[in-house]
Every structure is written in C-alpha cells, then in structure tokens.
Amino acid sequence: MYSDFMDLAHFFLTILLLIFLGRTLGLIFVKLKFQSLIGEVLGGLILSPLILGLIYPDDTLMLFSQFGILILMLLSGLLTDFRAFSENKNSSIVVGILGVIFSIILIFFTLTAFGIGFQSSLFISVVLSNTAVEVCATILIKSRASKKIHAIIMGASFVDDIIAVFLIGVVGSMTLGYEISLTSLILLSVKVILFIAITLILLPYLLERYSLIDKFVGSGPQREKVLLTYTILFAILMGIIAIYAGLQVVIGAYIAGLIIGKWGSRTSPMLKRRVAYEELINDLSSYSHALFTPLFFGYVGVSLGNVLREYGFNISYVALTIILSFVAIIAKFIGCGSGARISGMNLREAGYVGVAMGGRGALEMVLLTIGYEKGIISGPLFASIVIVTLFTVIITPVIFSLYERRFMASP
Secondary structure, eight states, rough: OOOHHHHHHHHHHHHHHHHHHHHHHHHHHTTTTHHHHHHHHHHHHHSSSTTTOOOOHHHHHHHHHHHHHHHHHHHHHSOOOOOHHHHHHHHHHHHHHHHHHHHEEEEEEEEHHHTTOOOHHHHHHHTTOOOOOOHHHHHTTTTTOOOOHHHHHHHHHHHHHEEEHHHHHHHHHHHHTTTOOOOHHHHHHHHHHHHHHHIIIIIHHHHHTTTHHHHHHSOGGGGGOOHHHHHHHHHHHHHHHHHHHOHHHHHHHHHHHHHHHHHSSOOOOHHHHHHHHHHHHHHHHHHIIIIHHHHHHHHHHHHHHHHHHOOOHHHHHHHHHEEEEHHHHHHHHHHHHHHHHHTOOOHHHHHHHHHHOOOOOHHHHHHHHEEEEEEETTTTHHHHHHHHHHHHHHHHHHHHHHEEEEEEEEO
16 A cells, blocks of 8 residues: 555656756746747656656656647647638648658668668658647647648648558558458558548537527536636547547547647627637647646656666667758758748748648657567667657657748748
C-alpha cells in the first residue's frame, strides 16, 4: 500500500514538473515572439534522462500526453472556420498530395544515398511523409493566418493523414512480409470513405435536423458547463470511431471540433448558440494552453532525451541526421508550397503553407517504434530518425515564426 502511494506521488510530481517547467519556458519563448511549444519541448528535454534524469518515458505518462493531443485537436477543429474549410477543400487536397509525394521521393533517395536498405528506406520515407496535425494546430492557433490559409493548412494535414493510412498500411505489410490483397485495400478504402461521409455530411445534418446540441445546452444552467462536458465526450467518442476506421484518434477529435464549430457558426434566437460557442472556446483555450500542450510537448522532449541517452551520438549517423532533417523540412516546403501555388496563392502565402506543414509528431514516433521493434530499422537508425522527427517539431515553429514576422507582417 505504501509503495502504491509513493508511485502515485511520483507520478503527480512528474506531471507537476513537466507542466511547470514547460509552461514557464513556453511563456519565455512567447515573449521572444516564438511558439510556446519550443519551450515546452525544451522543458521535457531538461527533465529527461539525458540531462537531469528526473523523468523517464513510460506508458502512463504517454497516455496522459495523448489526451493532451486530443484536447488540442478538438480546439483546433473548433477554431477552423467550417465554411472556409469546405470552400477550400480542393486546395487542401492538392497541397496534401504534393506534400506527401515530394516527401517520399526526396527522403527515400536521401536514405538510399547513405546506403540504407530498400525496405528500411521505404518504411521511413512513408512514415516521414506525414505531417503532424497537432504541430500544425499548435502553431496556427496563435498565428496571423487568415481563415482561408488556416483552413487550407489544416485541411491539407487532414488529407495528408488519410493518404498516410493507405501508404503505411501497404508499406507496413510489405516490410513485415504480409500479403496485400485487393480485398483488404478495398475494405480499408470503404471504412475511411464511410467515416468521412458520415462524420462530415450525415452527422452534422442529423444534429441540426433534430437540434440535439441545442437540447443538451439547454438542459441545465450555463454555469454547469454542459456544452463543455458533452463536447469533450463527443471528441473522445469520435476519436474511438476514427481508430476503428483506421485513422488517428486526433483526426476524430478534430472532426468533432469541426462539427461543433459548424453548429456554433449558425444563427439562433438571441444568439444563444454563439454565446455558448464562444464560452466553450474560451474554456478549452485556457485548459489547453495551461495544461495539455505543456504535457504533450514536454513528453516529446523527455522521449528525445531518452533516445539520445540510450543510443548516444553515433558518428556514422550524425551526417544522415543533419541532412535528413533538412530534407524533411524542405520536401514539405517545396511540395506543399507548390500545391498552394497551383491553388492560386501568391508566393508569400504559398511559402507560409509550406513552412507550416513541416512538422512531424506523435504518429511518426509510434510507427518508428513499431518498425524498430519489428526489426525493420536498426537501433542507431531508429535514434537518428526519432531525432529528425522531434527536430521538425522544434524547428518548424521557429521557422514559421521567423517567416511570419519577415514576410507576413504587412498585408
């Protein structure tokens, strides 16, 4: 019993340190005109086994950090203008597809040039072709991006993720020696198409047709935060459904935010919806910035420190890590930027989109870990690619902030 209390005390101390140091450093970086997540990752790195050795990655802490991603993606969906999202879906598709194509090609040839085997190169290039939706969401929340650009970037991240579902499924089967059947591909396609159609078309129609959200909001005093409670539960439910559809849990949470955001954007008597919607945004924004983003990105920093401590700095992989980090960023910049230009954006706006799409994140970490455990990639290579992944999480907000201040300050 005593050991259980000690374990609980240690866990809460871990949470306290991650949030305190991450939030403190995050606020410092905000004052320096950079994204707060840089300080939050740095806080986790300082607390990690590499430096202070106060926090080690574990399953419980990882699960708590995943809940932080869910809340962040819910908030991003709420802040995405649904009308702009719908109006710019074609642009999002073009940006997302070109970003994936350029990333796979450039990363694959970079890896093979360093003598990495075909299977490992193919697996890694597909994994790193995916943009982290949560990183895009974080840097856009406090950016100067217009509703149109915000919607295109988040929509492209969404398209990017759907493409990754197919590619990772196919490549994972190839590298692990599983047979790929036409039936399995058709089944996966049907599940994803049904998920998108039901959640973005049918579900919003039914909610509006029967005024279900209005009934929940009106079921109790406003001070009880009825809408806040059911919105979080709705995001969790949508995340579960997304998993069964073969997508990320964060995509389900993001779509939940889109649906509630669409509801809040419609007019209602005495602006009741708008008032409830704005209060929901304020509540979730406060919780997200104060607790959830420092927790998630702090865990990213802890993971980075643990990888560096375990594998060290393997000289033979230093050049690969540096070059691949550059290639991972530039591939998204060229691919997504080209897609934005094709969609009619000017050079400044296209560059803005290309920079914002550079970050990788949690999904990539999970897939790389599976690849390492299955023997697809070696330990040193795993360490190098994890560093590349985490480096993009750190450097993308920096580049984004500098680009925004330099090129987007004037209309």
